[in-house]
Amino acid sequence: MNSQTQHILVVEDDSVQRNVVSFNLAKAGFRVTVAADVTCALKLVEHEHFDLIITDYYLPDLTGTDFVEKLRKIEEYAGTPVIFLTGRAKELNQEYLHDSLSALVVSKPYNVAQLMNIVSECLLAAHDVV
Numbered sequence: 420m421n422s423q424t425q426h427i428l429v430v431e432d433d434s435v436q437r438n439v440v441s442f443n444l445a446k447a448g449f450r451v452t453v454a455a456d457v458t459c460a461l462k463l464v465e466h467e468h469f470d471l472i473i474t475d476y477y478l479p480d481l482t483g484t485d486f487v488e489k490l491r492k493i494e495e496y497a498g499t500p501v502i503f504l505t506g507r508a509k510e511l512n513q514e515y516l517h518d519s520l521s522a523l524v525v526s527k528p529y530n531v532a533q534l535m536n537i538v539s540e541c542l543l544a545a546h547d548v549v
Contacts, residue, residue: 425542426450426467430460430474430486431504436527440473440504443531444538457481461489464496471542472496476505476524487520500541504529 427449431437434455441451452467454460457480463469472490476483483503490496501522505511516522523541525534 424450425470426452427538428452428454428460428463428467428469428472428474430454430457430472430478432456432475432479436475436504439531440534443535444473447535447538449538455479457486457489460486464490464493468495469499470545471500471502471538473502473504473538476503476507476511483522484516484520487516487522491520498545500545502534502537502541504534 427444429437429440429444429451431440432455437453437455441453444451452463452469454463457478474483474486478486487501490499490501498521501520503516503522503524504527505524506527511524516524523537525537
C-alpha cells in the first residue's frame, strides 16, 4: 500500500501534539490535514475523503465519542478507522469505543514508531475489508 495516497485527518486541540502527530505522519509519507476541534473536523469530512482519523478524546466542543458517533452516521465514514490519542485512556469506556464505534485507543505519551505501526495496521485492515 502506498502511504502517499492515504489521507489522514488529525483532530487535536493542543497545537504541540497536533504538530508532532502531523509531522510524523507526513514524514512517513501520509497526506495529513489537521483540525483543532470537532466542528472544523466535521466540516472537513463533508468536503474531503480521509482514509483514517486520529483524534484526541477531550476536545473543546465535543467529546471523541460524540465526534465518532456523528462520523459513523455519514455513510462514507461508517467504516473509516479511528484512533483516539488521549492522556486519559483509563477514564474511557474502551470496550464501547472498540465494539460499538470501531475505534482504537492509544495512550499519551506514546511511542511514535508504535503509533506509525498502528496507523499502518489500521489502514491495511481497512483496505482488506474493501
